[in-house]
Amino acid sequence: MKKSRFLALMLVAAVMLMGAGYAYWTDNLYVTTTVNTGELDLYFDNTVTESAISWNDDNNDVAYGTITYEEITADEPNSTATVTFNNIYPGATADLTLDIINDSTIPVRFESLGFTNNTTLSGITITKELIIGEVTYDLDNLDVSSIPNIPAGSDLQLKIYVSFAGASIDSEDSTTSFTFNPQFTQFNK
Amino acid sequence: MKNSKLVSLVLIFSIILMGVGYAYWNDSLSLTSEVSTGNFEVRLGICQSSYGDYDNYPINSDPHYDTDYVNGTDDSNGTHSYNGDYIPVDHSSDDILLIANKEIIFQLSNVYPGSGGWFNFFISNEGTIPAKLKNINKSVNLGSHLENSFIYKIGNIRLIRNNGTESSSNTITLSPDPKVYYTLDSFVAGLEDILDDYVLLPGDIVQVNNSSQATSISKMFDIYLDTNTTDYINNYETENQNFEFELDFVFTQWNDNGQ
Numbered sequence: 001m002k003k004s005r006f007l008a009l010m011l012v013a014a015v016m017l018m019g020a021g022y023a024y025w026t027d028n029l030y031v032t033t034t035v036n037t038g039e040l041d042l043y044f045d046n047t048v049t050e051s052a053i054s055w056n057d058d059n060n061d062v063a064y065g066t067i068t069y070e071e072i073t074a075d076e077p078n079s080t081a082t083v084t085f086n087n088i089y090p091g092a093t094a095d096l097t098l099d100i101i102n103d104s105t106i107p108v109r110f111e112s113l114g115f116t117n118n119t120t121l122s123g124i125t126i127t128k129e130l131i132i133g134e135v136t137y138d139l140d141n142l143d144v145s146s147i148p149n150i151p152a153g154s155d156l157q158l159k160i161y162v163s164f165a166g167a168s169i170d171s172e173d174s175t176t177s178f179t180f181n182p183q184f185t186q187f188n189k
Numbered sequence: 190m191k192n193s194k195l196v197s198l199v200l201i202f203s204i205i206l207m208g209v210g211y212a213y214w215n216d217s218l219s220l221t222s223e224v225s226t227g228n229f230e231v232r233l234g235i236c237q238s239s240y241g242d243y244d245n246y247p248i249n250s251d252p253h254y255d256t257d258y259v260n261g262t263d264d265s266n267g268t269h270s271y272n273g274d275y276i277p278v279d280h281s282s283d284d285i286l287l288i289a290n291k292e293i294i295f296q297l298s299n300v301y302p303g304s305g306g307w308f309n310f311f312i313s314n315e316g317t318i319p320a321k322l323k324n325i326n327k328s329v330n331l332g333s334h335l336e337n338s339f340i341y342k343i344g345n346i347r348l349i350r351n352n353g354t355e356s357s358s359n360t361i362t363l364s365p366d367p368k369v370y371y372t373l374d375s376f377v378a379g380l381e382d383i384l385d386d387y388v389l390l391p392g393d394i395v396q397v398n399n400s401s402q403a404t405s406i407s408k409m410f411d412i413y414l415d416t417n418t419t420d421y422i423n424n425y426e427t428e429n430q431n432f433e434f435e436l437d438f439v440f441t442q443w444n445d446n447g448q
Contacts, residue, residue, distance in 0.1 A: 025229040027320070029312065029438040030292040033412060034331070035339070038299040039429040106301045188303050 038105040042156070042184055043078040044069055045099035053085075054095040063092045085162055090123065093163045097131075100156040107187035109149040114181030115139050121176040123166020128180065131157040139180065149187045230316035231389065231440045232290035236398055240284070240297055240306035297412070302427070305340075305413030309398030312438070314389040321443035322385040325436050327377045332432035339432075341376035342411035343368045344398065346383055352392040363387060363395070373434060380436075388443045 046069040053065045066084045071077040085094050102108065115128070128139040132150060136159075150156065158180065164171070285308055286294040297306040314320045329336055344367050350359040364383045370376035389395065397410060414427065 024441050025318075026323070026439060026441045027229055027231045027316075028291070029231060029233050029440070031233075031310075031410070031436045031438070032292065032294045032330075032433065033410075033435075034294070034296045034431070034433040035300050035306075035335075035412060035414075036296075036298040037335075037414065037427055037430045037432070038301045040301070041428070105299045186301055186303070188301075 039103060040106060040108060040184065040186055041076075041103040042100055042108065043076065043103075044081045045101050046078045048097075048099055052096060056091065056093040059092060063087045063089060063094065065094065065096070067096075067098075083160065088124065088162065088164050090164050090166060094161070096160045098158045098160070100158060102150060102153060102155050104150075104184075105152050107149045107151055108184045109187050110144050110147045111183040111185040113139065113142065113144050114179070114183060115142075116179050118177045118179060119175065121171045121174050123164055123171050124176055125163045125165065126176070126178060127159075127161040127163075128178065129159040129161075131159060227317040228315075229318055229320065229440075229442055230314070231320050231438075232313050232315050233287060233293055234290065234311045234313065235285060235287050235293060236309035236311065236396075238285040238295065238306065238308035240304070295410075300414050302414050305411065307342075307411040309396075310410065311397060312389070312395040314391050314393045317391050319391065319443040320389045320440045321387070322381070323439045323441040324385070325377050325381045325438050327373065328435045328437070329373070330433040330435060332430050335427060335430055335432040336373040336434065337371065338414065338427050339373070340411075340413040341370045341373065342413070343370075343376070343380055343383065344411070347396045348387055348389070349394045349396055350390065350392075352394075355396075361387070377436060384438075389440075 048067065050065050050067055052067075055063060064086050066082075066086070068082045069078040070080040070082070072079045081098055083096065083098070088094075117126075130137045130139055130142070130147075132147070133154065137147065284296045284298075284306075286292075288294065293308070293310060295306070295308055300306070343364060345362070346364040347355070348361040348363055349355045350361075363386075368379055370379055384395065387395075
């Protein structure tokens with residue numbers, strides 16, 4: 001009997017409290033904020049293959065080239081290009097233009113070129129040029145601070161010209177290479 | 190016979206009593222009670238919004254950003270095709286919307302480290318009874334991993350009495366100095382802390398803005414992608430992302446207007 005009274009009292013109290021809760025009016029205001037961030041993304045166009053290498057007319061497939069592209073991370077596909085010119089001989093020339101696609105939505109500037117001539121070989125000349133818009137820059141003699149910011153979405157080109165003019169015995173069965181590992185950053189850094 | 194006499198007496202007595210009843214004057218009073226309920230109504234309004242490069246990147250003095258020069262059409266490298274002070278954050282024409290005075294939708298796109306956007310707004314008590322902020326509910330709808338990559342800022346907040354006509358005598362400064370927060374939770378808590386101490390009387394307006402629009406990061410409800418916590422080069426986490434959060438300002442009636 002006491003239990004049933006207690007339960008009844010609890011019910012009454014609960015109903016009273018419900019009443020108190022509903023008694024207050026409320027109103028709601030909403031502020032929804034959406035932020036879509038931009039992107040800074042440059043990568044090599046992997047549709048440029050060995051067939052893009054322009055050789056001297058009488059090469060007849062003696063000298064040949066290979067181009068491979070690799071990703072640093074899954075987010076950065078085709079961020080590394082490896083170009084190899086094989087079986088180069090005195091008199092051979094090779095001309096290749098790699099396209100650097102700029103998918104950035106903000107202006108970009110070069111932070112560093114990361115350009116090094118790892119080895120050189122007598123008689124072999126490798127000319128490297130960077131093409132931004134209509135302007136061509138010689139990578140061998142380039143101060144990074146002189147490069148203008150690159151507008152969003154504006155692609156770049158890296159032009160490589162190889163010429164074996166000499167006939168040095170030292171250059172037989174040898175390898176020469178350079179690396180170009182530019183670091184890009186946003187325009188306002 | 191005795192029975193019939195008794196019945197007759199009862200009838201006569203009843204009729205006498207009826208007569209007595211009719212003999213008294215009577216009158217009546219009528220009370221009609223009408224209860225009209227109050228109106229509980231708080232509303233939002235927008236004053237202004239903008240966006241920009243918060244590093245104050247001056248495009249006009251930048252020797253490196255010149256589209257004419259890049260395109261080879263300007264040999265002098267002396268003229269610039271941009272007139273603005275900053276390179277703007279792209280935005281659509283509907284970057285800020287006010288829906289039924291109950292919801293503000295603020296959108297920014299192409300935000301990069303060092304840039305952001307802001308807007309000013311006001312909350313008005315359009316009802317007939319006082320209102321008070323109960324709490325602010327936060328929900329992150331998109332990109333919850335980014336919520337602490339941004340800097341949030343609250344500028345000047347003023348409570349203006351008497352139907353919002355601002356004067357020194359009827360304006361209470363709730364938050365005089367800009368407050369900067371580095372997490373979304375602290376931003377919401379800060380906003381709640383400023384607003385929930387005050388009762389909005391009917392006609393009151395809470396103005397959430399800053400009187401001075403001259404400098405960057407001095408505006409009101411401000412969101413800015415942090416350059417300090419974001420690696421400029423290799424932090425892909427903040428690139429090409431969507432981040433959306435909703436703040437639900439819950440107001441409740443306040444029966445004590447003693448503030």
